[in-house]
Amino acid sequence: MAKSSSRQQWKNGLLAVFLILALIGLVSGHSESSVENQRPDIIMIDLPAVPGGEQMPAVQFLHDRHTEVLKGQKDCTACHLQKDKQLVFKFKRLENSGTKEEMEIYHANCIACHTETATAGKPAGPVTGDCRSCHKATASKVSSRQPLNFDKSLHYRHAAAQAIKPTQAPYDVNCSACHHKFDKTTQKIVYIQNKEESCRYCHKPEKTDDTRSLKAASHDACVNCHLQMKNNNVKAGPFECQDCHEASRQQTIERVQDVPRMKRNQPDATLLASWATTAELADTTSIPHMNPVAFNHLGHEASVASCKACHHASLEKCSECHTATGSEKGNFITIEQAMHNRGSNKSCVGCHAETQSSPNCAGCHTLIGKRPLPESTCNTCHAVDRAGLKPSQLNQEAMRTMAQSVVDARQAPFAMVPTDQIPENVTIKAMVDEFEAATLPHRKIVNTLADQMKDNRMASLFHGEGTTLCMGCHHNTPATTQPPRCAACHGEAYRTKANDGRPGLLGAYHGQCIACHQAMQIDKPAATDCTACHKKRTS
Numbered sequence: 001m002a003k004s005s006s007r008q009q010w011k012n013g014l015l016a017v018f019l020i021l022a023l024i025g026l027v028s029g030h031s032e033s034s035v036e037n038q039r040p041d042i043i044m045i046d047l048p049a050v051p052g053g054e055q056m057p058a059v060q061f062l063h064d065r066h067t068e069v070l071k072g073q074k075d076c077t078a079c080h081l082q083k084d085k086q087l088v089f090k091f092k093r094l095e096n097s098g099t100k101e102e103m104e105i106y107h108a109n110c111i112a113c114h115t116e117t118a119t120a121g122k123p124a125g126p127v128t129g130d131c132r133s134c135h136k137a138t139a140s141k142v143s144s145r146q147p148l149n150f151d152k153s154l155h156y157r158h159a160a161a162q163a164i165k166p167t168q169a170p171y172d173v174n175c176s177a178c179h180h181k182f183d184k185t186t187q188k189i190v191y192i193q194n195k196e197e198s199c200r201y202c203h204k205p206e207k208t209d210d211t212r213s214l215k216a217a218s219h220d221a222c223v224n225c226h227l228q229m230k231n232n233n234v235k236a237g238p239f240e241c242q243d244c245h246e247a248s249r250q251q252t253i254e255r256v257q258d259v260p261r262m263k264r265n266q267p268d269a270t271l272l273a274s275w276a277t278t279a280e281l282a283d284t285t286s287i288p289h290m291n292p293v294a295f296n297h298l299g300h301e302a303s304v305a306s307c308k309a310c311h312h313a314s315l316e317k318c319s320e321c322h323t324a325t326g327s328e329k330g331n332f333i334t335i336e337q338a339m340h341n342r343g344s345n346k347s348c349v350g351c352h353a354e355t356q357s358s359p360n361c362a363g364c365h366t367l368i369g370k371r372p373l374p375e376s377t378c379n380t381c382h383a384v385d386r387a388g389l390k391p392s393q394l395n396q397e398a399m400r401t402m403a404q405s406v407v408d409a410r411q412a413p414f415a416m417v418p419t420d421q422i423p424e425n426v427t428i429k430a431m432v433d434e435f436e437a438a439t440l441p442h443r444k445i446v447n448t449l450a451d452q453m454k455d456n457r458m459a460s461l462f463h464g465e466g467t468t469l470c471m472g473c474h475h476n477t478p479a480t481t482q483p484p485r486c487a488a489c490h491g492e493a494y495r496t497k498a499n500d501g502r503p504g505l506l507g508a509y510h511g512q513c514i515a516c517h518q519a520m521q522i523d524k525p526a527a528t529d530c531t532a533c534h535k536k537r538t539s
Helices: 002-036 063-070 099-119 152-159 214-231 241-245 278-282 297-303 335-340 348-355 359-368 375-381 396-409 442-453 457-462 466-470 505-519
Strands: 042-045 059-062 181-183 188-190 270-272 293-295 426-428 438-440
Touching (some): 293 396, 335 348, 348 457, 359 442, 359 505, 375 457
């Protein structure tokens, strides 16, 4: 019995080793193949089903692989027809037709090309009878396609390009080469200067009844333009899938560091007061509105990648869609909700909250959490006294002038607390029964935080009082240079929680310090290096 049991254990052990090795092989093999099988050039050929017919799986077409094989022999016209001297990015047709007709086009032309290539003794794709070589139930490749961010840098390079010429007179700028609007009266696209907008405002992710998808519109315009320049021996942008949509290649795109300001007749500053009308100002019985906001448009332009960071549906004023009570045009999102929704990075408050996640800010703001905004925060933005607003000041130029004066007045740098009011060191003795007292370099920490925000205009505005900075750690006390000890709120029985959920003193110290070091990505001392702060008692 003993030998039999021993033999069985040996077999089980051997089987376990075999399974582990096999699993390691499968995992490593899968990992390698998954990387190799990722491609940015996958196009799915998936025709609508024929009524009553068998539906074959979609075909996974690798675009760049085919252009690579044809390079030096054939150009894009091998697969794409031309109309008005431009390629039409459909396969061997100018317009879509029925499924049967398109299926015959694919089968006849693809198989013919594969057969011709194979006859020439070169590697080729499937031929007649190899249906399942193309129509596979399980896709063999995984798309790694990344959207191309046409940011301010790329936009400027196109706007400043001498090779791009205006397409509509009498304009002498090349904006008309890309930007257009559809004129319903003439049923034509036209260019209107100072009305340029993002392509995505009209061209949505999917085709609508009368407008091409963003993908179709951008490929028709961009790829055709690049190809035409290439054919004229002019330096141009890419036209292969991987050059725009492969993540690693996107990192190699030339970038303009100091992008000149985009010109679209936009204001440097403007007054946000959608309620301000002559009738409202004249009606002394009406309920008072919030004070207007002096919005620094120029400053915000410099801090975002493109206009659509804020203007997400059009370049109209926010109040055109988001009214005081909500409208269908703005999906019934009121102007108050549009400006103050913390959950949306399109709103003022939401975007500011997202900025607070940067390492320089996160040390304080991660711990402060999403508490209700104090009244003083509202007054920071709503700083224009509505009582002084006159009907004569409601014209655009006057409102811009008023806003600019307020913006200029708030450019004062961050007001730091005098150095002699900041303790140089703070000694923490909460754990002296086990460790030596911990010495916190208090003044150094405060000065470091202040240095990181002094050149940040938004931080300077919202931390106008030096004591505001103190509240990052002294988070539930008034803004003062004499905050109470941590133990005033976190019990001296430091290893236990209070009944209302507040951590004990030990948890408060460690939660505050460790979380701050992690959020601000501080390496020394590391958040987990206990001995850097706590020296073990020797007596």
